[in-house]
Amino acid sequence: MxxxxxxxxxxxxVDAMFETFRELVEKDRILKDKIAEVTHGMEYWTSRIVAxxxxxxxxxxxxxxxxxxxxxxLQNEVRQHLVKLAALISPVSYYRYHDNFRFIIQKLCFVVxxxxxxxxxxxxxxxxxxxxxxxxxxxxxxxxxxxEDYLFGLLQLANELSxxxxxxxxxxxxxxxxxxxxxxxxxxxxxxxxxxxxxxLRRRYDALKYDVQRAEQVVYDLTIRGLKRPADEKSFSx
Amino acid sequence: xxxxxxxxxxxxxxxxxxGRYKRGHDNSTDDDGVSSSRYQRTFTDEEKNxxxxxxxxxxxxxxxxxxxxxxxxxxxxxxxxxxxxLHRTVTVNTSEGKEELLKEADKRFNEVRxxxxxQMAKELCYLDQYYYVKSYDWAxxxxxxxxxxxxxxxxxxxxxxxxxIDALQFVDADTEENKKLYMELPEITYLMGLxxxxxELMRLAISEVSSGNSETAVNIVNYMRLLYESYExxxxxIHTAEWTKKSQVFRDCLMKVRFSFCG
Numbered sequence: 306m307x308x309x310x311x312x313x314x315x316x317x318x319v320d321a322m323f324e325t326f327r328e329l330v331e332k333d334r335i336l337k338d339k340i341a342e343v344t345h346g347m348e349y350w351t352s353r354i355v356a357x358x359x360x361x362x363x364x365x366x367x368x369x370x371x372x373x374x375x376x377x378x379l380q381n382e383v384r385q386h387l388v389k390l391a392a393l394i395s396p397v398s399y400y401r402y403h404d405n406f407r408f409i410i411q412k413l414c415f416v417v418x419x420x421x422x423x424x425x426x427x428x429x430x431x432x433x434x435x436x437x438x439x440x441x442x443x444x445x446x447x448x449x450x451x452x453e454d455y456l457f458g459l460l461q462l463a464n465e466l467s468x469x470x471x472x473x474x475x476x477x478x479x480x481x482x483x484x485x486x487x488x489x490x491x492x493x494x495x496x497x498x499x500x501x502x503x504x505x506l507r508r509r510y511d512a513l514k515y516d517v518q519r520a521e522q523v524v525y526d527l528t529i530r531g532l533k534r535p536a537d538e539k540s541f542s543x
Numbered sequence: 544x545x546x547x548x549x550x551x552x553x554x555x556x557x558x559x560x561x562g563r564y565k566r567g568h569d570n571s572t573d574d575d576g577v578s579s580s581r582y583q584r585t586f587t588d589e590e591k592n593x594x595x596x597x598x599x600x601x602x603x604x605x606x607x608x609x610x611x612x613x614x615x616x617x618x619x620x621x622x623x624x625x626x627x628x629l630h631r632t633v634t635v636n637t638s639e640g641k642e643e644l645l646k647e648a649d650k651r652f653n654e655v656r657x658x659x660x661x662q663m664a665k666e667l668c669y670l671d672q673y674y675y676v677k678s679y680d681w682a683x684x685x686x687x688x689x690x691x692x693x694x695x696x697x698x699x700x701x702x703x704x705x706x707x708i709d710a711l712q713f714v715d716a717d718t719e720e721n722k723k724l725y726m727e728l729p730e731i732t733y734l735m736g737l738x739x740x741x742x743e744l745m746r747l748a749i750s751e752v753s754s755g756n757s758e759t760a761v762n763i764v765n766y767m768r769l770l771y772e773s774y775e776x777x778x779x780x781i782h783t784a785e786w787t788k789k790s791q792v793f794r795d796c797l798m799k800v801r802f803s804f805c806g
Binding site (some may be wrong): 318319320322323324325326327329330398399400401403428430431432444445452453455456491495496498499500501502 | 589590591593594595597598600601602605669670671672673674676701703704705727730734769770773774776777781
């Protein structure tokens with residue numbers, strides 16, 4: 306028994322409704338494609354920044370020039386892409402499409418805080434990170450820097466610094482590991498101020514203790530070999 | 544074990560906490576919530592305030608999320624009860640009894656809307672509602688299922704998206720300017736809820752056929768065929784696994800209803 310398929314009748318409100326749904330889904334897909342295009346461009350420039358910053362693990366000369374190049378990329382290309390992304394997101398809901406760009410935002414927070422640590426040795430706050438990107442922190446203002454994305458970026462920073470600590474010892478820099486260990490202790494203490502529930506951020510935070518442990522291990526290895534903690538932290542130089 | 548002991552002795556022997564004090568750092572004691580006091584590390588009040596602000600922001604969002612989840616559970620429970628009540632129309636023989644049942648269901652729908660859904664809309668006022676949509680879309684699916692089932696029993700027609708949107712608009716009489724409240728209804732939530740009504744209609748059809756009344760089953764088949772054609776028209780433009788699962792379940796329900804009086 307073959308069911309006769311009734312022809313589409315646009316005066317039928319159900320058919321008209323489903324026609325509208327199909328159009329809406331198509332518009333949604335087009336917007337997601339545009340967002341993916343912008344985030345793809347941001348991923349390229351972020352990968353460039355990460356590649357430049359990876360040179361710090363070799364401790365060769367030229368870090369100042371590398372950091373200036375990173376600043377240039379952040380001030381020009383990354384800001385341009387963020388402006389494009391904000392223009393796409395502002396008319397619609399930020400969190401409806403948040404999954405399409407959250408990872409690149411987290412990575413950007415990581416590279417900005419990492420570059421800032423290399424220059425100044427302190428933690429960059431979310432407000433200052435948002436200033437560098439020229440975006441807001443208040444969710445009511447539309448396109449903004451979500452607090453969880455910033456915290457994810459910090460956890461990536463901790464993972465990178467524990468690597469940095471080991472590579473510093475390889476090239477004979479015995480001062481930097483103490484500074485990194487202090488920084489990671491402080492970061493762990495600050496994260497304990499948060500009341501993280503059992504979600505992705507909590508799972509990612511649970512890995513922070515291994516980064517702290519690695520930094521502690523490096524400090525321990527230095528100490529038993531007679532390389533003492535420097536009395537004056539101002540002697541720190543990358 | 545030996546490593547941990549060595550680390551402890553290392554910390555003790557060099558007394559790093561004192562060393563920090565000599566450098567003239569901020570010596571304020573930030574013991575609240577800091578359980579790593581063994582290292583006697585300190586950070587500035589400004590940095591602590593930053594993280595306390597992050598904590599407050601995240602706690603506020605999570606608390607609101609949990610309140611909406613609680614309201615959603617209440618909505619689901621009440622909508623399921625309404626559906627059970629609507630299924631009792633099979634056992635009622637008189638048209639007066641049916642009207643009584645439908646009137647009672649309508650009253651309960653109004654209670655769900657005015658007490659629970661209005662409260663959810665209040666919680667979501669002035670916020671980006673898509674952040675919280677996962678906390679309430681499962682409740683709206685159940686609400687849409689119940690409403691669609693009710694509308695089928697009263698008029699035999701399909702519940703429209705615009706009708707649900709209208710049901711999710713509220714006026715807050717507590718404020719002087721009669722502030723408008725509303726809840727975001729993603730299209731996919733409406734479509735998922737409408738899928739679910741297939742299961743209820745199948746149950747109704749089988750009950751009616753068992754009672755010897757096949758006219759209702761024919762109406763149900765026509766209704767479900769119309770819906771199935773419309774969903775097939777959407778095709779595969781929605782890629783979620785749940786959509787595929789519900790589509791298959793809906794098709795199975797349609798086949799069961801047809802076989803219930805043709806098989």
